[in-house]
Amino acid sequence: MSKADSSNYKSKKKYFLKKGANRRTLDVNLKGFLCSCNSREKDCIKESYNLLNEYADKLYPAVLNPSDNETDEQDISESLSKEISGLKGTGPSSERRFQVIESGAKNFLFIRTSLENPAELAEAIIKDIHDSGSQKTRFLLRLIPVEITCRATPDEIGKAFLKISEKHFKDSPQTFCVIFNHRNNNVVSRDEIIKLIADKVNETRSDHKVNLKGAKLSIIVEVIKGFAFLSVVPDYLKYKKYNLLSVCSQEVSSDK
Template sequence: MKGVMVTCARGRETQAGKEACDLLSEYAQKLYGDSFNDEPAEQDEDESIEDAIAREVAQAKKTKGGKKFLPLSTGTDCVIFIRAMDIEPSKLCHYVLSDLQKSGSKRTRYCMRFIPVDETSYANMEDIETMSERVFKPYFHAEDQKPTTFKIIPKIRHNDKVERDALLKKLAGMAGQGQNHTVSMDDPEYIILAEVIKSICFMGVVRDYEKLKKYNIQSIFEAAQKSEGNEEEVPEADDVKKDDDEKKVETTTSEAAPEKET
């Protein structure tokens, strides 16, 4: 599955799920136009990530129509997963957050971070490797691929079978395999996000990670408010020139005038 991982305050998972679906649906309509149609569908609020994957595997292929965004429980406090249909999660999240940054509006009450998930797999190294080949291809192994820079940010929660260092080494080797890509800790073009929660690995590749405040909606809003509050009126160029000329005249007059006798 693909979609968006959403973080929120503890106990607000249900509200954040509905809020995220509404916001993502709104922006998907803007991004994809009339071809995007989010029709209502029945939903099992207690359905977990594992149950949803098992159901979709059994179905083999999802029928057309139905809900484009569907909140699913991750079984972890403060984290929910929004399953998405017929969209590119990284592209949509970048579009949403860039617009929120530009407008300076928050638009959310419960959602904190939007983390794009290009694909999910079961949390074992074999399945993660297979998934990574598909996820990395358009970013690092395209036919006309040019050297780029990347950084990997792994996070593991409630799982003692996947080791962080082993995951980091495996993903770095796969991203750079057969290419002249390099790891950049300061200013990478791409960030590989690998989130392991219980038995599922969520993976996405994003751009402008630092610029968009690590895809944190609250941080983007606070930075916009701070920037707006610090803005000062900048004098016009003609006014600056006029002030400088007046100062020069005053200085010249003062230096040329003789002292008045007392």
């Protein structure tokens, strides 16, 4: 192969790799889990898949695809070899239940899910760890459910929140708080977003109350680069902001 042909081949190879990778990057209207770790991203991916699959199998046995058990090891192996570049679907018309995607921040992974209610699964995991007092992970530190993703602008965050707010705040008065974090983004204002979200909660019902220390519902807004990850999480403060290591500590277990 000549140098010119070799150069042309390498350029095409890079193009196709980039094109394929785009299918596994962040987008709007995704559901999933933000997973934090401490540098050991490959180990975090493996633990996240194992934990999510274990509890999803228990919580949603009817939606388990027949091929899931056969391909879990392959999925984990592929994800480790590709680090956090994601996995392809297992069939032409279905998605994997869990698919790792780069979040845009170091030590933060986003695992996309095809499940309808990621907050329900995360709550089941955190409650079981709390009640049993058993440590389930070493490298996966925090598991934050994500009900919807959107572009990181106040207008888009407000619109995305409205899509998930009614099921949490319409039927009865709640105590709530807004938890805002940002990484690799200094454009979105914390105060602006908190006021925006609080105003929309009160537009749903006027009898909701803010409680910064013991809110029943926590509205999570995580901004990473150009995307925002939103969810409404029950007992988020009670369960140590869904820190999997802290919630199974002796101190927490003794509160039962």
